[in-house]
Amino acid sequence: MSVRVSTRDRVHRAVLELVAEVGVPGLTMEGVAARAGAGKQTIYRTWDSPLHVLLDALLTASQDADGRVEVPDTGDLATDLRVLVDGMVAELTDPPSDAMMRHVVALLPDRPGLGEELQERLLRPQVAAIEARFERAGVAESGPAAELLLGPVFHRWLLRTGPFSEQWIATHVRLVVQALST
Amino acid sequence: MSVRVSTRDRVHRAVLELVAEVGVPGLTMEGVAARAGAGKQTIYRTWDSPLHVLLDALLTASQDADGRVEVPDTGDLATDLRVLVDGMVAELTDPPSDAMMRHVVALLPDRPGLGEELQERLLRPQVAAIEARFERAGVAESGPAAELLLGPVFHRWLLRTGPFSEQWIATHVRLVVQALST
Amino acid sequence: MSVRVSTRDRVHRAVLELVAEVGVPGLTMEGVAARAGAGKQTIYRTWDSPLHVLLDALLTASQDADGRVEVPDTGDLATDLRVLVDGMVAELTDPPSDAMMRHVVALLPDRPGLGEELQERLLRPQVAAIEARFERAGVAESGPAAELLLGPVFHRWLLRTGPFSEQWIATHVRLVVQALST
Amino acid sequence: MSVRVSTRDRVHRAVLELVAEVGVPGLTMEGVAARAGAGKQTIYRTWDSPLHVLLDALLTASQDADGRVEVPDTGDLATDLRVLVDGMVAELTDPPSDAMMRHVVALLPDRPGLGEELQERLLRPQVAAIEARFERAGVAESGPAAELLLGPVFHRWLLRTGPFSEQWIATHVRLVVQALST
DNA sequence: GCTTAATCGAGACGGTACGTCGTGTCTTTGC
DNA sequence: GCAAAGACACGACGTACCGTCTCGATTAAGC
Known part of the structure; x- marks a missing residue:
């Protein structure tokens, strides 16, 4: 990760432009390098594949954002969960994130x-929330509960x-609330 | 689909062997043709990509099987659902199917x-069951119910x-049964 | 040597143009392919290096010519040898041949x-003559004699x-004639 | 030529080792720098190409030696010339010198x-001798004479x-002696 | 003797070429 | 007469060097 900051930025910009134009399967190291005005070695020195470049770009963007x-916590569990599910849906359906995640999995x-x-950097925050x-609602096993809530969304x-x-x-x-309220 | 039967079979065999050796990203039209002892044109005439060849091979295998x-229907809903989930898990975790489905999605x-x-040919049967x-258990919305059951499995x-x-x-x-029983 | 005739010709033309523009050290397989409107593989399939391409082009040209x-045989040995030396000098000092031969050696x-x-295809004919x-002049060892004549020319x-x-x-x-006439 | 003496020596040693291992076409500025434990810039500051480094190393070695x-002058021209030719042959057939001279020409x-x-620093001494x-033998044109002697050797x-x-x-x-004795 | 400036090693950087592999099309050839 | 075999133009792969550049660390000189 020792590339110069400006270079990293140019590469991130390049890969985001490119994925919009050609899609994830159309990304190439060569294309990214060319678009970023960088040498291929510079790209290879830091990233392993076009997918890594894209992942890095999206993670950086989301961390900045x-x-x-x-x-x-409005008091009503259902209302709050809807907000959180909305957040996850937004992440999953953002076109570049969507495509990237599919290819990563x-x-x-x-x-x-x-x-x-x-998982750690893109999905975990939502899951943790x-x-x-x-837990605040007093649900015993928050893990399975979250799985029950998110599973169908991912499906x-x-x-x-x-x-x-x-x-x-x-x-x-x-x-889901029904399933847990008993 | 007009290739000679024996050719289709040889291609299917070839792609299944290859995917075990080199994985889905390592599949190539050229490799499949060579392994099947077929000309490249013969492969291209019938399939669009190595993934299509693999998909076809797996579908054929599963339909035969x-x-x-x-x-x-043992009377106990939970018991029966466990059997059905087991079937889906088996399909999802069979290595070539696993890899192929990830790449397809x-x-x-x-x-x-x-x-x-x-979906129609590999997943639907399980879902329909x-x-x-x-429905036999009197659950009103069987669609959402199935989604609630399968979602976490897919997740x-x-x-x-x-x-x-x-x-x-x-x-x-x-x-899941709990969620639907009220 | 199984490339199609037209391809061979385009490659030969390309390498001769290029060597005039960039010199022998400036020749590259990539450049030759591009100029010839051919794929790199096509070049590599037939030739090992830019030098081989050039050698082949020059040999083909000289054989055609x-x-x-x-x-x-005018009767005067000295006169005839001068003609033959002239021929060799012409070959050695033709710019592309000159450069190519230096790099080959x-x-x-x-x-x-x-x-x-x-040696066999470019130099031998002159030496043989x-x-x-x-031999026609009755010189016993024509080999060493030719060496004595050509050595200083090459030098x-x-x-x-x-x-x-x-x-x-x-x-x-x-x-040289003096050396042999005793 | 302002690099520190020890650096020059390390570079010379490096290039001589390398040429023995990889041959002249395998020499690179990068390789020489690495082997010499020097920065690339240090090499570029003094030499233009790997060939210059090698030439410099060989010249330095021969001047030291x-x-x-x-x-x-034994009185017998033929005997003395044989000694001198032997010297030149030794120089021409020393593997690194051989390869280097071919690439230089x-x-x-x-x-x-x-x-x-x-020419001035490697070949001249022999030619002059x-x-x-x-001249000592009373041969009128020593230049052409030397050419007649050396030409076939170089050839x-x-x-x-x-x-x-x-x-x-x-x-x-x-x-040669025969040619000049008349 | 202590700093100030030059020099060095190391290696990042934008490039070009390498030699290979796979693509999808087209041609030849042998059964 | 069709299918295997593979030639072909093309483009990407991942690597090696190129020649330039920017870094600190180390010297060596000037004060």
């Missing part, structure tokens, strides 16, 4: 370290079985 | 038709957040 | 086969110690 | 200054048409 995910079986980074809210995102409508989210959250 | 997914945003085929069992598979232990499945199924 | 080197220690081809003329060419003036050639030939 | 080439058309240095011996060296056997040298010297 969001302060921290706040845990809302495609490579999960092959590249051990890759998944950790993705959800778990925190469950719908991954397989595109239907849209993330207001209504669907509301129904789904209601079901 | 399983007659149809049966809907179990990675390309979902780019190639519209691809996802339908995957689950929905059928829910755990996709992100590898934990193993599919007996215990986890049992707990998860219990939670 | 000269029928055969004739052995002149530079690589002689490293690449065994290279020298044979050069010289030896033939010596002057290689080290550029002086020009190939009419006068120098005449003097040199006279000395 | 030989006092001066002596002109032998390859670049003669492109780099004007290069050849002078080579030969000319001196001819044989350059094109590797045969070995420098005792016998060949003896025969050749005899022929």
Whole structure:
């Protein structure tokens, strides 16, 4: 990570432009280097693949952007969970993030370290906030609870079985709350 | 689909051997052709990409293998759902299917038709069986119910957040049944 | 040597143009391919290095051009030898041949086969003609005689110690004839 | 030439080691710098190319080694010439010198200054000694005479048409002496 | 003797070329 | 008469050097 700051920035800008133009499968180290006005070695010195470049760019952008995910607490669990689910849906459906995450999980079986980074830095904050809210509500096992809440969201995102409508989210959250309230 | 039967078979065999040796990203049209003892043109005539070849091979294999997914009915909903979830887990964790499905969903945003085929022919049978069992149990919305059951399974598979232990499945199924029983 | 004829020709044309523009050290496989409108693989399939391409181009050109080197016989040995030396000088001082031969001999220690081809196909005809003329003149050892005649020519060419003036050639030939006439 | 003495020495040592390992075409500025434990800039400050480094190293070595080439005078011209030819052959066939000289002459058309240095400092002493011996023998034109003697030697060296056997040298010297004795 | 400036090593950097592999199309060849 | 074999233009791969540059650390000189 010892590349000069300006170079890193140019590369990040380049990969974000390119992914919008050609998609993730169209990204190449050569293309990124050319667009960034950098030598190929400079790219290879820091990143392993176009996907790493994109991941880094998105992580950097998201770290710059969001302060921290706040845990809302209006008193009504369902309302708060809807807010948190909305946040996750926004992340999952942002086109470059969407495509990037799909390709990252495609490579999960092959590249051990890759998944950790993705999860830790992009998904964890949202999950942690959800778990925190469950705990505050007195739910015993916040882990499985969060899984029950997020699972169908990921399922719908991954397989595109239907849209993330207001209504669907509301129904789904209601079901989950129901499952835990007994 | 007009290639000679023996050629189709040789290609299927070839791609299954290759994916075990080099993984999905290592598959190439050239490699498949060579291994199958076929000309490249023969492969290109029928399939669009190595992923299509693999998908075709796996679909063919699975259609040959399983007659149809049966809907179990022991009287106990939880028990029957566990059986159905076990079936889906088996499909998701079979190494070549696992890798192939990850790569297929990675390309979902780019190639519209691809996802339908995957879903319709590999995933649907299991889902249909689950929905059928829910309906038999008098659950009103079997669709959302199936989503609630399968979502966390896919989540755990996709992100590898934990193993599919007996215990986890049992707990998860219990939670879902609970959510729907009120 | 199985490349299509038109491709061979385009490559030959390309390398001859390029060597005139950038010199032998400036030749690259990539450059030749680009100029010829060919893929790199096509070049690599047939030739090992830019020098081989150039050598091939020059050999082809020379074979097309000269029928055969004739052995002149005016009766006067000195006169005939001057004609033959003139021929060799012309070959040695043609700019692309000049540069190419220098680079080929530079690589002689490293690449065994290279020298044979050069000698056999570019230099041999002239040498053979010289030896033939010596034999016709009754000189016993035509080999050493040819060496005595050509050695100083190569020396002057290689080290550029002086020009190939009419006068120098005449003097040199006279000395050689003298050496053999006893 | 203002690099520190120890640095010069380390560079010379480095290039001589390297040329033995990888040959002249394998020499690189980067490699020389690394082997010498010097920065690239230090090398570039003093030399223009790996060939210049090698040339400098060989010249330095030869200047340290030989006092001066002596002109032998046993009374027998042929004997003395054989001694001088032996010296030149030794220089031409020393592997690093051999390779270096071939590559230097390859670049003669492109780099004007290069050849002078080579000739002046590596070849001249031998040539001068030969000319001196001819003059002492009363040969009128010592220049052409030396060319007649050395030409075939260079020819044989350059094109590797045969070995420098005792016998060949003896025969050749005899022929030359014959040519001049009339 | 202490600083101030030059010099060195190390190596990042934008490039070009390397030699290889795979793409998708097109041509030849042998069964 | 079709399918294998593979030539072909193309583009990306990942590596090696190029020649220039920017860094600190180390000297060596000037004060």
